[in-house]
Each structure stands twice: as structure tokens, then as C-alpha cells.
Amino acid sequence: MDRKSAETRNAAEQPSWAASWKQSTGIRLALCVLFVLLFYLNLSPHLIPQTYNITLGEESGRDIVASKSLEDKIATAKAQELAAESVEPISSSLPLKPEAILNRVFNRIEVLNQDEGVSTSDKIEIYRGEIPSYYNEYIDEFVRTNSGKPDISEALLEEMSRVAKSQSYAVPAEVFYKLPALTPAQVAEMRQVAVNVARKLSADSIREAETSRAKVAELVNASSLTQRTTREVVQELARMSLMPNKFLDSAATEEARELARQNTTPVIIKEGGVIVKKGEVVTQEKLDMLAGAGLLGGQRSYWPQLGLLLTSLLFLLVLMVYLYQSGRIGGVKPRYNNMHLFMLWLILFLDLALMQATALAQSPAMPYIGYLAPAAVGTMLITLLLDKHLAIVSSFVFAIMGSIIFNHDVNLIFDFRYGFVICVVSFSAIFTVHRASQRSTILKAGIMASLFGAVTVLALLLLGDLPERQELLYSLGFAFVSGLITAVLVIGLMPFFELSFGILSALKLVELSNPNHPLLRKLLTETPGTYHHSVMVGNLSEAAAEAIGADGLLCRVGSYYHDIGKTKRPGYFIENQSGENPHDSIDPKLSKSIIVAHARDGVEMLKQHGIPKPLRDIAEQHHGTTSLKFFYFKAVKQAEAEGIEPDFTEDEFRYPGPKAQSKEAAIVGIADCVEAAVRSLRSPTMENVESMIQKIIKSRLDDGQFNECDLTLKELDKIGQTLKEAVIGIFHSRIEYPEEVKSKEKLA
Known part of the structure; x- marks a missing residue:
């Protein structure tokens, strides 16, 4: 196989979109939005004061329950639309035969080349005028032949004609100059190879003809054709004949979606069930369902939302400035692409989800449960999969987020005790695991996080009023167990990230x-x-x-x-x-x-x-x-x-x-x-x-x-x-x- 064929093969194996999305500016901006949403949504329940209204179009201030069972028409309609949207677009295959075009081409070549009364230049002009039209003529003939058949809709035929013609292939002009010189033996051999190549490629479902055309050269070069001219002619004619054979069937898709709507079970609010949830916007339909229930109203301030949005943007800015400053190789090529950014987002999401899950069990009576959160999971994963220095920067973000999530003092925004503990355990884990060469090192890092976390909690407790013995033991115990949980989670999550993102870690x-x-x-x-x-x-x-x-x-x-x-x-x-x-x-x-x-x-x-x-x-x-x-x-x-x-x-x-x-x-x-x-x-x-x-x-x-x-x-x-x-x-x-x-x- 020559180098050009290999390059064609590689291009076919690696679609352009698979590489381009990693550097796409649009994707990067979308990821930035996801980062902001992640920070905003995680902090919103802890920073945004809740207010309720009792007027139409505003939020309910309390849960309102149903006195009898009734259908929630709004929820039912939404469920029907969700069911319809969940139906994937249906594509149908059509029995298009590119070999029919090839046989017509080679029949024409056999007849015209044997006609000694036609000059070579006239043959070239005939080929130039006729052969390119065979593709569209075959499509039109297929539409005429199958029009009116019950198993093929007119919309599908129309879609086929539009898509197939838009993907037609222009045969290079030099090919027509080579056709008059072909002998009958060459034409026979070329016909067999071209038809075999077209049949093999069209046996699979084809949405984009260009993808199949990229494989033609490899198959032709592996064929029995030995002359360069015949291989080149066969390649171009085979590419010209190939066409998509799988098309979007809009009629079948809409029929399936309508069936999904009809099969959707109505949403029933049972007796004692919530009609209007706390904070839900009250609509006219809800008012009808409430049947005269009272409403609570009030004014709402949007300044806290703006403040939280700015805070989320600052978190994003910290991460992106670091990635830009340290993540460029020689000041030219970015080190971190969109795949790395998405993986970073996913790690942040997991770490914050673990914090939020721990915070659900926390209460003013038992605030020390917050020390149980395995907050170092994120920093350890970032260290192992991305970069130690990025993990250090991220640990500060986790610390600030944790000090907000675990704060139970309504008079404060941050409880820096939790932030300080998260910083210490994260740093101890980073510097233990950053040169890991065995998975047992992760366990060692977890033990180090346990020890440093317990020592840090003890130091903070001793700085204030000495708590009761039970609270002291619980606080130290939770901090110690947190490091062990961290190690277990990291060991379990590492293979997922390695396989999903193709990350080849040192381990x-x-x-x-x-x-x-x-x-x-x-x-x-x-x-x-x-x-x-x-x-x-x-x-x-x-x-x-x-x-x-x-x-x-x-x-x-x-x-x-x-x-x-x-x-x-x-x-x-x-x-x-x-x-x-x-x-x-x-x-x-x-x-x-x-x-x-x-x-x-x-x-x-x-x-x-x-x-x-x-x-x-x-x-x-x-x-x-x-x-x-x-x-x-x-x-x-x-x-x-x-x-x-x-x-x-x-x-x-x-x-x-x-x-x-x-x-x-x-x-x-x-x-x-x-x-x-x-x-x-x-x-x-x-x-x-x-x-x-x-x-x-x-x-x-x-x-x-x-x-x-x-x-x-x-x-x-x-x-x-x-x-x-x-x-x-x-x-x-x-x-x-x-x-x-x-x-x-x-x-x-």
C-alpha cells in the first residue's frame, strides 16, 4: 500500500469531527457555561434567600396537597412531549445499486471504443457529456420505479433524491481522456473490480458517500489490477457510482412519536399528593386544580443571583487563567483541549456531588458530619489524570466551595474551618500521589489525608472552646474515615476515567x-x-x-x-x-x-x-x-x-x-x-x-x-x-x- 492510500485509510478511521471538537472554540465556550452552571447550581441553595408569592404566575410559598386524585394535565403534556422527543429519528435503507451505474458506464465504453468510425476526440467528448449524467439518471429512474409503492413513502423518495444528488461525485476530467485507449480485456477486468468494490462498500449502511469513497483506493489497490491507469480509472468511476443508501424517514419518525405520545401514561396526583410544590410557579391550570386554595406572595430581589453569578464567573476565571498560562506548549499549542476541560468539569461535578450528599446528612446539631466529605477525591483525580499544579489550584476552589456548602451559620457566608480542612487533606493527597507508580500509592495517599485531616480538625477544635468528648471523637473519626473513603473512591473511579477519556495515567x-x-x-x-x-x-x-x-x-x-x-x-x-x-x-x-x-x-x-x-x-x-x-x-x-x-x-x-x-x-x-x-x-x-x-x-x-x-x-x-x-x-x-x-x- 502506498503512502497516499495509507493517509486515506487513516482519514477514514479518524473522522475530522472526532479531532476538531477537541479544539473547537464553540465547544470550549459551551464548557465554560457548564462550569458556571456547576458553580452556580451548587451554591445557589446555600446563598440565595428563598421568597414565595401567592399571585398568579409567581412561586408558591408552601406545598399544597390534593384532597382527591386528579390528573396533572400540564405534567401529562410534558411527559408526552418528552416521550416523543425521546424517540430517535428513524432512518430507512433503500436498495440502491451503484453497480448498475458502473455496468452502464462499462457497457458504453465497450461499445464506443469498438466503433472505429468515431474519433478519439469525439469519444472523449461523448464520455465527458454522458457518464456524469448516469448518476442522476439512475436516481430519477429509481424514484419513478418505486413511486407509489406502499413500503416506500413519497417523502422518503424525495429525501433520498435530494441527499443522493447533493452527494454526487465529480469525475476528474483527465479520466475521460484515458477511456478511449482501454482494450476490451482491460474493460472486462476493470468492470469486475469496480463492481466488486461498489458491492462491498454499498453492502453497509451509508449516510455519507464520501466516507465510503475514501475506502475505494485501498480496495482497488488490493485488487488484481496491475496497471496504474486502470486502477486510477476504476477508482474514479467507483467513487462516482457510490451513493448514500440510508436516509431520514420523517413520516416514520413522526408516526413513532405520535404513538409514543398516545402510549404515555397520564400523570395522576393522588390524594394527599403535592399539587404545587414549594417555590413552584403557579399557573392558571394549577389554580383550577387548587379549587380555591390560598396563595402566598411577596417581592423577590435579584441582587443575590447577580452576586452568585459573579462569584461563579470568578471561579471559572481562576481555572481558565491557570489553564491558559501554564497549559501552552512553547506559547503556541494548547496543552489542554476540550476533552481535558470536560474531564475536569466531570471531576468537579463528582467532588461537589459528594460534598452535597454529605451536607444532606449535616445539621446544626451535628455540623461535624461535614468532615466526612471525601473532598480530596477531586484533587487526587486531577493529579493523577491531568496535572499536579492544576490540582493545587482546584483544591482552593474546592475549599471555598466546601466552606459555603457546609456552613450552617445564617449570619455567615463561609465557614472557613471546613475550607481549611479541605485544603490540608487535598495538599497532603496531592504531594503523596503525584508520582504514583502503583495503585497502592493511592491508598497511602488516602491514609495521609486521614492523618492530616484528623490533625487539622484537632487543631481547630483546640483553638476554640474545647467541645464535649463525644463531639471531639466524632469530628476526629469522621475526618480520619474521610481519607479512607477518598482512597477507595479514587481507586474505583480511575479505570472509568482512563477508559472513557483514553487517559493513559502513570499507573x-x-x-x-x-x-x-x-x-x-x-x-x-x-x-x-x-x-x-x-x-x-x-x-x-x-x-x-x-x-x-x-x-x-x-x-x-x-x-x-x-x-x-x-x-x-x-x-x-x-x-x-x-x-x-x-x-x-x-x-x-x-x-x-x-x-x-x-x-x-x-x-x-x-x-x-x-x-x-x-x-x-x-x-x-x-x-x-x-x-x-x-x-x-x-x-x-x-x-x-x-x-x-x-x-x-x-x-x-x-x-x-x-x-x-x-x-x-x-x-x-x-x-x-x-x-x-x-x-x-x-x-x-x-x-x-x-x-x-x-x-x-x-x-x-x-x-x-x-x-x-x-x-x-x-x-x-x-x-x-x-x-x-x-x-x-x-x-x-x-x-x-x-x-x-x-x-x-x-x-x-
Whole structure:
């Protein structure tokens, strides 16, 4: 598969929306609104004074119960609409056959190409005028043929015609110039391939034809067609014939929604049930249901709401300013995308929900229950999944929020005793867990939070009037248990965040680096040479990554798995060969295909074993689109020896890519080359090791392999220097130092 085909495949596997939403400004603004709502709604019950009205259109000041059972028509209507809205839009598939268009095209080509009375230029004009119209003509004919059938509505046919025609494909003009030169044998072979490709792709439900068209090149290149011209023509004609086959059925959707409305059970307020809840707006329908019940009214002030809104905006500002200031790499690329922001929002939501749940059990008689809240859950999760410094900033937000939520003094807004305890336990948990390499560290962090929380509560109690013994014991006990609950919750929640958001935490990386992992055991037993090479690459890449502030652990574990694809054909890779090299007896193009396939094979194996995407990316990207020059020049020499002109280019002897998208993938790629190159040196010296490393980095830089990641020239220099030092440390006994070289020369 050539590089263009691979890029098409990658684009098909990763839809643009999946990547664009993470950087979308609109999504980011929506998340900011969610943050404000989260703060506002959590603080509103504790800060906004409640007032009630007894007039129409205002809020009720008390619960009003029903004296007999009756239907709540408003609630019933809302339930019906909710039921209707819950019905997903129904889509219907239609038996569209793109192969019919292709057969018509190839029939026309067969007949016209055999007509010697028509000149080539006239044939080109005929093809240019007729072939593009076959697509719309087929759609119109399908509408005419199926119009009036009971199983296909006119609205569906109209929707099909509109959508299908809007997704028509414009065949490039150069294709029509190639058609007159096609022989009957070529046309027959092309027809078979094109029809098979169209049938295979149209067998699935297609909403967007462009998605299926993106897969055409890969299928055609894997077909029996060997000539470039016939492949290109088949690709374009197949793309032209493909069309969506699944469309929104508005009639069926509306019918299903109406059925959902009819099947909705009426909402009945039973005798003794609440008709108007405290604070609910009283409508005319409610007044009719109340049947003369009295109403309570009063004026309402909106200044507290404004104050709370400003407070919520300030909380948001604190978080966003920190994220902007510390979360930009080199002042250019944002470190935190919308996925990270949503995960941060979700962590805040969970932590505040735990506080609110604890506050429900709190009362003025037992205020110390507030110490039971596992407030450090949020800061520990942020530390493990995002960033330690962000966790520190968040701990202040949690502390202020907690001091409001757990406050029971109507004369105060904040009770800073709870805020101070939350700060202390959060800090103790952060600095215990931020370098966690085992899940048992989370338990240790919970124990530290328990101890520091109990000590902090004891200090606060001793500063005021000494409470009774029971209150003292309860306060200390709740503070201590809080840390243990925190550890249990974090251990339970970590896998959820890791799987849901694709976060590769340090804990997960350490687990994946275990030599007993099935893939690493497979690598060791089946390809010991590759295993040793991967371990060496891991040591080199980790040192280089840490030197520039990248994720060294990710580089090391990624290196362990980066060549796992070699286990499919171990004998074709030099580190696993002990005798004859099989590449000496096969075609260079086949050798190239085998070598480049290990990256793709590795990604598939990693997917099958559920290895997270960052590690799969390293396996896929560590070679980028680099060239296999050895096999290219070998192929050129063979062509020269046979006296034929090469029918290939150097680009066909490149890895399919993509290029490294992250610093870590680029570093592993450099370390991979460096380790292999050093191992190939018979008598390595410091000078030729340094020269070799510089040459590898410069070669990749000149080839544009770092264009899609954020490595700077300064960082590349640092990587080169670090790799030199690491290589000297690892291969110490093999590398000759300048003094040793001089001594040997003197002895000689």
C-alpha cells in the first residue's frame, strides 16, 4: 500500500469531527457555561434567600396537597412531549445499486471504443457529456420505479433524491481522456473490480458517500489490477457510482412519536399528593386544580443571583487563567483541549456531588458530619489524570466551595474551618500521589489525608472552646474515615476515567510495562532480538524525553510495544536473524511491503489487546514516512541490470505514516534509529556515535518528519546530546574513548 492510500485509510478511521471538537472554540465556550452552571447550581441553595408569592404566575410559598386524585394535565403534556422527543429519528435503507451505474458506464465504453468510425476526440467528448449524467439518471429512474409503492413513502423518495444528488461525485476530467485507449480485456477486468468494490462498500449502511469513497483506493489497490491507469480509472468511476443508501424517514419518525405520545401514561396526583410544590410557579391550570386554595406572595430581589453569578464567573476565571498560562506548549499549542476541560468539569461535578450528599446528612446539631466529605477525591483525580499544579489550584476552589456548602451559620457566608480542612487533606493527597507508580500509592495517599485531616480538625477544635468528648471523637473519626473513603473512591473511579477519556495515567503505564503482559511475553519468546532492541530503545527514549520535559514513562512503555508487529514475520528483521537473510532472495518491493507492514500489524495487535491509543500512536508513527533507501536502491540496481526503466519512485519505498504527531512518538522514532545504528557499528567511538546521532536527527528533520509535532530545534539538540550520553552509558564497554584510541595508536 502506498503512502497516499495509507493517509486515506487513516482519514477514514479518524473522522475530522472526532479531532476538531477537541479544539473547537464553540465547544470550549459551551464548557465554560457548564462550569458556571456547576458553580452556580451548587451554591445557589446555600446563598440565595428563598421568597414565595401567592399571585398568579409567581412561586408558591408552601406545598399544597390534593384532597382527591386528579390528573396533572400540564405534567401529562410534558411527559408526552418528552416521550416523543425521546424517540430517535428513524432512518430507512433503500436498495440502491451503484453497480448498475458502473455496468452502464462499462457497457458504453465497450461499445464506443469498438466503433472505429468515431474519433478519439469525439469519444472523449461523448464520455465527458454522458457518464456524469448516469448518476442522476439512475436516481430519477429509481424514484419513478418505486413511486407509489406502499413500503416506500413519497417523502422518503424525495429525501433520498435530494441527499443522493447533493452527494454526487465529480469525475476528474483527465479520466475521460484515458477511456478511449482501454482494450476490451482491460474493460472486462476493470468492470469486475469496480463492481466488486461498489458491492462491498454499498453492502453497509451509508449516510455519507464520501466516507465510503475514501475506502475505494485501498480496495482497488488490493485488487488484481496491475496497471496504474486502470486502477486510477476504476477508482474514479467507483467513487462516482457510490451513493448514500440510508436516509431520514420523517413520516416514520413522526408516526413513532405520535404513538409514543398516545402510549404515555397520564400523570395522576393522588390524594394527599403535592399539587404545587414549594417555590413552584403557579399557573392558571394549577389554580383550577387548587379549587380555591390560598396563595402566598411577596417581592423577590435579584441582587443575590447577580452576586452568585459573579462569584461563579470568578471561579471559572481562576481555572481558565491557570489553564491558559501554564497549559501552552512553547506559547503556541494548547496543552489542554476540550476533552481535558470536560474531564475536569466531570471531576468537579463528582467532588461537589459528594460534598452535597454529605451536607444532606449535616445539621446544626451535628455540623461535624461535614468532615466526612471525601473532598480530596477531586484533587487526587486531577493529579493523577491531568496535572499536579492544576490540582493545587482546584483544591482552593474546592475549599471555598466546601466552606459555603457546609456552613450552617445564617449570619455567615463561609465557614472557613471546613475550607481549611479541605485544603490540608487535598495538599497532603496531592504531594503523596503525584508520582504514583502503583495503585497502592493511592491508598497511602488516602491514609495521609486521614492523618492530616484528623490533625487539622484537632487543631481547630483546640483553638476554640474545647467541645464535649463525644463531639471531639466524632469530628476526629469522621475526618480520619474521610481519607479512607477518598482512597477507595479514587481507586474505583480511575479505570472509568482512563477508559472513557483514553487517559493513559502513570499507573496504567506501569501496569503495561510488566514483562508478564501477553504481548511483551510474546515479544520476548518469539523475537528475543526485537525484545532486547525495544528495551534499549525504551532506555534511550526515556532519557531523551525527560531531558526536554516530555513524558519519559510514556516513551519507555511505548518503546516496549513499538515493534510488536515484527512478531508476525520475525525472520525478516535483522535483529532476529541467525543465518541467511530472506531478503536476499526476494523482490525488493516485497521486502519493502514486509518491513513497512510491521507498523500496521503492530497497531492491529495493540487494538486487539486493548492497548490505549497513545501507545498505538507511537507504534504507528515511530517511522513516520521515512524512506527504505536500501530496498529502493536495490530495486533500482535490479532494474538497471535488467535493462528496463524503473516503474516506481522513491515515494513508493516509504513507510505509510502518519508522521509523528507528538514529541513522544518522534523521540521513540529517533531512539529506534540510534539504537539500531549503534548496534551496527563494529568499533564505535564517541566521535562516530555523536556524528551518527546528529546525522539521524538531521536526516529526519530535512525529510520533514517533525513537521507535525511540536519539537523545537533547541529540543532536538538536547535530545541528541542526551542520546549520546545514554548510548555511552549503555554501550560503555564497546565504545572507545579518545584516550584509549590514542593509547592503542601508540602501542601500534
